[in-house]
Amino acid sequence: MTGLARLSAGAIDAFDALAVGGVALPRRKAAPLVAAWHSAAPRDAFAEKLRHLASFGVPVRLDAVDGDAARAAAPLLSKAVRAGVLVHDQEYAEPFDLCAALAASITRRGGTVVEGAAVRELSAVASTARIGITVGAAEDVAEFDHVVIATGAHLPALAGSYGVRALVQAGRGYSFTAGTATPSPTPIYLPGARLACTPTTGGLRIAGLMEFDRPEAPMRRRRIEAMARAARALLDVDVAHRKDEWVGSRPCTVDGLPLIGATRHPNVHVAGGHGMWGIGITLGPQTGRLLARQITGGTSLPELTACDPLR
Ligand SMILES: Cc1cc2nc3c(=O)[nH]c(=O)nc-3n(C[C@H](O)[C@H](O)[C@H](O)COP(=O)(O)OP(=O)(O)OC[C@H]3O[C@@H](n4cnc5c(N)ncnc54)[C@H](O)[C@@H]3O)c2cc1C
Structure with a gap:
């Protein structure tokens, strides 16, 4: 954590420097990022972990909220969501x-x-x-x-x-784009399901999973199907007609x-x-x-x- 915190301290500033240098970055402010759960207990543990980051010099502004407040910030969250955390000062970009x-x-x-x-x-x-x-x-x-x-x-x-x-091993993850009735105003993180969801053209890009395998190994369809089921349990999204199914490698040390x-x-x-x-x-x-x-x-x-x- 100490090593990563030291590196990430200048992460946003480095994006600013690129923009000043003339790179037309597609940055968007999360308003705010919303993490969501079925119940309050895992939310409190997650909030505690984020607060702990302050001791590494990475202060995080957050609010622990109930399901209704989480849905007000991220309307794609389903009625099954009972607890959330609003994480402020975050940004996202279309890769x-x-x-x-x-x-x-x-x-x-x-x-x-x-x-x-x-x-x-x-x-x-x-x-x-x-x-x-x-x-x-x-x-x-x-x-x-x-x-x-x-x-x-x-x-x-x-x-x-x-x-x-x-x-360096390939920690492979999967993603797909699910259709949404309206665009999500913010990224959504579902820690219990280990899914990170980012607004993208035509819906919500849902990413997750960690499997160790050869980078070029074929995609395992049942992994995507499990992710789609987990997403449907907490989000009002159309996973049946998902697009852009993808598997990629996180280079892990x-x-x-x-x-x-x-x-x-x-x-x-x-x-x-x-x-x-x-x-x-x-x-x-x-x-x-x-x-x-x-x-x-x-x-x-x-x-x-x-x-x-x-x-
Ligand atoms: C599902 C998923 C979701 C993710 N979400 C996020 C996120 O939200 N935010 C985030 O910051 N990161 C995210 N990541 C992690 C991020 O994608 C990786 O950390 C990042 O791609 C690693 O970048 P890299 O350039 O080191 O490696 P890569 O992206 O793998 O790029 C290496 C490139 O080198 C090429 N290459 C390899 N060997 C050769 C060769 N001999 N000659 C020429 N080219 C070669 C490869 O083809 C590849 O294009 C996610 C990853 C996954 C899988």
């Missing part, structure tokens, strides 16, 4: 739009985004790093001053020979902390292993900003001490 905005910004500033490419090898000597890239049938080699390996659950494949011994920083070679770095704390969204900009500072400044940053990839 696909976020990726597109970042890619557009890189291109606009003269960078190149190569899609559908596999990096098959990485060799670093002296102060240059070379990567061998395969794009379709074509093979290419490119040379850089610095390389950051950010290959998610596949991180050990390229980083292993640079001294990164940490295990054994100690729950990400791997951010230089490897044994000073020009080869890694950024990954964020698990549920998404380099995808929550800690993405902050990870990029701190790593960039460390690379350009040449000195280790205290915020990244706990995330040393060589630990």
